[in-house]
Amino acid sequence: MLRSLSLTARVKLGLAAAGIGLGVAAPYIFDRFVIGLISLALIAGLFAQSIDLLGGYAGLITLGHAGVSGTAAYGVGYMASKAGAGFTAQIAVGFLAGMTAALIFGVMAMRSDGVYFIMVTLAQGMIVWGLSIRLFRITGAENGLTGIPRPPAVELYWQYYYLTLVVVVLCWALLGIVVNSPFGTSLKGLRESETRMRMLGYNTTGQKLYVFLIAGFFATVSGILLVYLNGFISPSTVILAASAIGVLEAILGGIGTLVGPMIGAFIIVFVQNVVSIYVSRWPTLMGTLFIVVVLFARRGLVGAISDGWNKWLHRNDAPVSQEPVLTSSNRTAGP
Amino acid sequence: MRRIRFVILISIMAMVAAACSAPDAGDDTTTTAAATATTSGSVDATTTTAGAAETTEAMAEGCDEPIRVGVLQPLTGGLAASGTDAKDGFELYWANHSTEIAGCTVEFRVEDTGGNPDTALQKVDELVQNYGAQIIVGELLANVTFALADRLKDNEDVIFMSPIGSADDMTQRNPFPNFIRAGGWTSSQTSHVLGQWAFDNGYTDVASMCTDYAFGWEMCGGFTQVFTEAGGTVAASEQLWNPLGSTDLGTYVTQLSGFDPDAVFVLQVGASVSDFFQNWSDFGLKEQIPILAGEVTADVSNIRNVPVDQVEGLISSGHWAEGRDAPETQEFVELFDAATGRLPSYYAAATWTAAQYIDETIQAMNGDLSDKAAALETMKGLELLTPFGPSVLDDYGNPIYDIYIRQVVVRDDGRVWNVVIDTYNDIDQFWPKSADEYLQQPVYSREFQGNAGG
């Protein structure tokens, strides 16, 4: 079976297997700090992937996505810290809160596109942030909510890491199914030309709402994972910067791919938490990284790597035209 | 081909599931030896650095391992200036005192949180697990302090000191076990005193304008409760709350001028401080209505760039007064000024004092901090003369200080600082009530300002 695959596909499979293998082995290799970071990066990666489903596949860049994941996280936080409910209720309320936010946001935003979509979602994100500060009894305002324990089965950091790994890989696979389904293909049509899609008889408004809900689901999962990872939630989780960082991670890694946002998330989490120990001007470093990537690897790191790989693969061929942006071969569905 | 990819993906996930169950089971009593061994290896490795070294050396004089202190402050982003002051204060102490104490070496590392609790939680793990910090000196933001205290509360190998983060309940209704506020304060502690002073000095009708978050509620509540219980009036309708980080406070200043009060209690932070004074003087109110400022609003870090005429004469209360005429204060002020070219803010004084507490505690414990509970008790028992003045800690781990009524004056070199015009001695966080009586009431909030007038 493997032999029938192209070299590229085999390399990808190999990398995916290595990635998963490393993921499984990580707690036996790394200490608690690194495992915590990897958990955080996996969650950030899932969040960026869900942004990428909107931004990279459907062409709808959102700057309010942390509003969705944050609402879910607050749902869990409220039930745990203020209502003292059990874990099932916590997670159920978290899902309910996140999906309700996604539904409301989606209905509000579904008629916009382009920059206007960015702005509607930005306003939505700001409203959630405003609520998180204002609704003191529910959210604890600026101080946030503390005392959100993990379920006993995943209490230890490495247990929680494995849970995160499984959930993220599962979501990744689900996202892979979504983007490769007919619905996923129609999203690309939406990205290329909404007018053409409507002429073809697609209900583009409904399509946008569906994709918003699907993306909202994955954002909700990431929000719930995050609140249990930190045991804490405060307005900093829903500020504009949180949404923006998600978008940046997706673009940095390679928008329109699923592996790109994950790579982007790992890099940014690493810069924020590790590089910042050694480099005091790390925001400058991060900003420069964005600029360099945009200028020299326009399709993100994954695009650059894929270009380089193709060049190497065809190094003996006559020069071939570059493959068009975001064809199926540079959009990996697997990890 | 897509299907193949997916099949393989699923099977790999099955492997993951299998792999997870192994270490999971390792915690139960009955499993393979291999899994147990590896698991404990990976989990315990983290605690050995902090735990084993101390327990084995506990009896010996001095120590092989240095005593490590981790400091977390925002060094980038909007709070970078305050965070840098805090960092400088801490570093300055150790630049002027030996790091060899009772045969032990003190090492420390300052890390940047960017003011973000998520980052702070990662960094504190790094400091505790990898660096082996036994003492964490905490952040200046309340939400980050809460997050850190929650993360560290079950860790018996770490003392969490919060010289700046001042949320009332951390040493009142919801204390954290290994949390101590040496060098710190509670938000309402200093404004209680200002409420009494304001009443004693003839003000009867005061309006307020405070930032709309926990710190603002506590500062403002402290003033309002003591002032109104003494007999003054603060009408609830004349208490304005502006959101944290509001741009342009002109609207609020216009409203305040309409209330026509005897004085206005003001608590602003960050850029809103200079925004407020700018508006206050532009609207021509500086000569008409006196301002009584909460500690941070008059802190030198917030007023040093404000045009001098806008803040000259400003009255505030505080546990810190850089212009206080006492050798223990002026020695520090001169050192800090010489090293950084700035007059020290309370952030700098706080971390210096925290360092002083660490130094004295290690001396008193003769270099052995292995028993953190004992170390905490020792720290609580210290009576120190700090840049703040004399400092002892109450049962809740919060300092009892002299609180100063301060006034902004211009120094000979043209810079402004706060000098002491009145002193209230030995003020604890509950003053003027007893702890028992005080703790009956809820923590100050927008709804509960302790307003005796109703």
Next chain:
Amino acid sequence: MTDGLKSAVPPTSEPAFDASRSDAPTSRWLWWGGSIVALALLVWWILTQMTGTAFLAQALNGLSFGAVLFFLASGFTLIFGLMRITNLAHGGFYLVGGYIGISVVRATGNFFFAMLVSAVSIMLLGLVTERVLLRPIRGLEKPEVLLTIGLTFVLGDLSLAIWGGDPTPIPKPDFLNGALNIGGFIYPRYRLFVIACAVVVGAILFWVEKKTRWGAMVRAGVDDRETVAALGINIKAVFTGAFMFGAFLAGFAGVIGGAFLTLLPGQDFEVLLFALAVVIIGGLGSLKGAALGVVIVGLIDSFGKALIPELSFFTLFAPMAIILVLRPRGLLGRK
């Protein structure tokens, strides 16, 4: 952009996707008539809540804050209208402009000279940004967003390194300090000065747009870039010129705003957010829209804070979201 060019397409339920907005005379009358009635009711309600003097003061507060935003928003909207670049570095330009202003005021003591130096420096920064960074990625919306955010990080962090992070207002000239007493009505001189500046600059901008060759080129460029290029006008030079001019205004805004709103790290994103709200509410790419937007945003901000302080987080973003839902292209936006 010229009102005469509007086609009479019947109103539809989905203005988002219409090639042009419904501007049939009847619906236009309904629109304006309804707005005026609603506005009158609103003013009447506000006047029941406060005295006439307070009303005037609050209105001026809002307008003076809006005036600062006007300098930012007009440049932002010009750049967007012409080049379709969402220049998120505009806030960074503002902040650096303000800090340069502080240094110049401290060195020379001259506020107006500082204004000039800042505006020109930021104009040069704009030149470099456009030529070196943005030109290679012309027309690629997402990379442009990433690059301009990256630039904002770098500018903000370097400002922190150079000027420190203490909140710093720019000292004003003496004659602009304090209040003016006009028949018992006391109002700050500086705020009146800022409003006057905005009116003058706005008038100049409108005049340039309508009456000069430059304005004609820009108007033509906004409407149809290809034709302009075909007509032999160097559209690249027009782009560079517009970008530099937008940056010039941002630098100018930095000094005017810095003497008013205080400079602090993070202020770059703050003012950017307000400027975005302005152009989104008014309609992207339209100078008139920006002018209308600053009035609306300024007044909403000021009266919102005074009348419904509990909701002051929403007074800006909730109307913005509502306007975008009802009119996805903003009040005066064109498709």
